[in-house]
Amino acid sequence: MIKKTRLLFSSLKIEDKKENKIPALASNVAHNYAGEERRKKITKSSTYQYNQKRFGKGARSRPFGAKNQYKIANEKIPPVEKGVIRIIPLGGVEEIGKNMTAIEIGEDIVVIDAGMHFSNELTPGVDYVIPNTTYLEERKEKIRALIITHGHLDHIGGVPLVLSRIGNPPVYSRNLSMLMMKKRQAEFPHLPTIKENVVEKDSVIMCGKIKIRFFSVTHTIPDSMGVIIETEHGWIVNPGDYKIDQVDGIVTKEEEKGYSIFDKAKVLLLMTESTNIENEGFSLPEIKVHQGLENLIKKIPGRIIIAAFSSHITRLAHIVKVAEALGKKIAIDGRSMKTNIEVAVEAGFFAPKKDSIIPLKEADNYPPNKIVVLMTGAQGEEFAALNRAANKSNAKFSLRKGDTIILSASIVPGNELAVVKMRDGLARQGVRVISYRTAGEDFVHATGHGNIEDVKWLHRKTHPKFFIPIHGNHYRLVLHKELALGLGMSEENIIVPDNGSIIEISADGQKIIMRKERAPSGNMLVDGTSISDTQDVVIRDRVMLAQDGMFVIIALIDQKTGKLKKSPDLISRGFVYLKENQELLRQVRIIIKRSVEDAAARTNQVDFDHIKAELGESISKFLYQKTAKRPLVIPVILSV
Ligand SMILES: [Zn+2]
Ligand SMILES: [Zn+2]
Secondary structure, three states, X not given: OOOOOOOOOOOOOOOOOOOOOOOHHHHHHHHHHHHHOOOOEEOOOOOEOOOOOOOOEOHXXXXXOXXXXXXXXXXXXXXXXXXXXXXXXXXXXOEOOOOEEEEEEOOEEEEEOOOOEEOOXXXXXXXXXXXXXXXXXXXXXHEEEEEOOOOOHHHHOOHHHHHHHOOOOOXXXXXXXXXXXXXXXXXXXXXXXXXXXXXXXXXXXXXXXXXXXXXXXXXXXXXXXXXXXXXXXXXXXXXXXXXXXXXXOEEOHHHHHHHHHHOOOOEEEEEEEOOOOOOOOOXXXXXXXXXXXXXXXXXXXXXXXXXXXXXXXXXXXXXXXXXXXXXXXXXXXXXXXXXXXXXXXXXXXXXXXXXXXXXXXXXXXXXXXXXXXXXXXXXXXXXXXXXXXXXXXXXXXXXXXXXXXXXXXXXXXXXHHHHHHHHHHHHHOOOEEEOOOOOOOOXXXXXXXXXXXXXXXXXHHHOOOEEEEEOEOXXXXXXXXXXXXXOOOOHHHEOOOOOXXXXXXXOOOOOEEEEEEEOOOOOEEEEOXXXXXXXXXXXXXXXXXXXXXXXXXXXXXXXXXXXXXXXXXXXXXXXXXXXXXXXXXXXXXXXXXXXXXXXXXXXXXXXXXXXHHHHHHHXXXXXXXXXXXXOEEEEEEEEO
């Protein structure tokens, strides 16, 4: 699913825990009529949708208060007992994205990562989703630190909003991650600034009484680090995202040395990612991609356009270096690409030569074989540079015959369709495309996450007593558990969590359990200017509207007689074309008249709620029988 990314958040306000239960549309309708005649009484609107199994009131009568359910559960969560270590994965264990884990010992809570994930077909129209912070909001005074493992959005994307909700605790990360967080924070000028603490891989910090150290890991963004929390029973280890630095299964000396800290360590608990748990062997080393891209940049005769993840700083830096060495100029198209390159230069990860990066508009001043363009949009994102070039809506850059596009990225699950559409657009322009799937070509992409053999290596190296798989959908976590069992761990020492699971290691360090209570874990949806976990009713309406449309009935009733004052107004959107369905409408009007007048006749007083319910139910059923569609039916009753 393509996501429109609204990048300016300055107007965001935090507005949770309240919800306007009157649908916006119904209140608009009401508004139009309210002006017409003051005396008119308007009932609060609700919607109806035909349901074959349980005919009656639709969406709104279903219990939807995920928040409320959890609220109850949450109230029952007892404080953590003395000596017990409590671990709560608050995000990232039912999805790939929005990673966040809280660790609570005694009077201290430490939070690791605060990511986001983009909206998908389940959350139409939503900008993005962040982890549920309710458990932390209610224990703000215990939070000593937010530790960020690395600068990817699934680890830092939630930072500005999460920080503001949990009392703005100090943030610890390495330099590049901090710079990237600050770039993101700048989009929220109304929120407090980050309490920055840049740490090095060998730093040791105290967060309340909890001692924390770090170690560096190999990933697709520099300055990635793992976190070690020292407890009286041993270390809790969370490497963040990692792959093992190796070539053909031979782990590099540097990597062996980095991990040698675990040789003699007692690791109580390992919590680690499950992203590539289905992929065989070791992950492809990035060095092979560097070589592959280098070969391609050397041998391709025309203009080269490379689309990559803008956070893939190591790779981008390498491309710039290779192009420079060949006397080529580099142009950049895409805001996040520009920003991240600036950040990387600022952090000292590479230093492009003066004049080697040129403004995009000057690219035409050079012969085609002297130009490499770095672009965003390898995922077919609607507004990203490459997609715009593909559908000829990029004002700054047009493709021509002879150009070669290198898609230096895998397709993130969910983006397949967008990429197919984009590639069709590219094919129509007669350009050549090389992707990581193109047969016989050099490597143009490698994953940043460990495959099965990387994962096994990490488990053996850290030899934990307990294990919690994180960072992945549920099935991936289960596969990861099976891998750990295969390595000899016993089942009772492994917990597969859900978001909000409360896991505890006993005070003697001998047992790990999952409590029956659960921390609130409903998705926090960032939707326009609101952030809330109570919007699932809004989202469900959006899904229904997309599938079946809506049907609004506006009936004017004479309060004294209980009869219709005039023929009801009918509005259809996304349901059927009214002009071509006059007979259907005629019948609908008859049903409205009958149900209104019947309902009124049965009671002495005209009971609007009753009439509305009758109308909603009979019309939604009728429409289903006639059209096999289940539009949201919104009856609006006005009276004089
Ligand atoms: Zn990640
Ligand atoms: Zn990552």
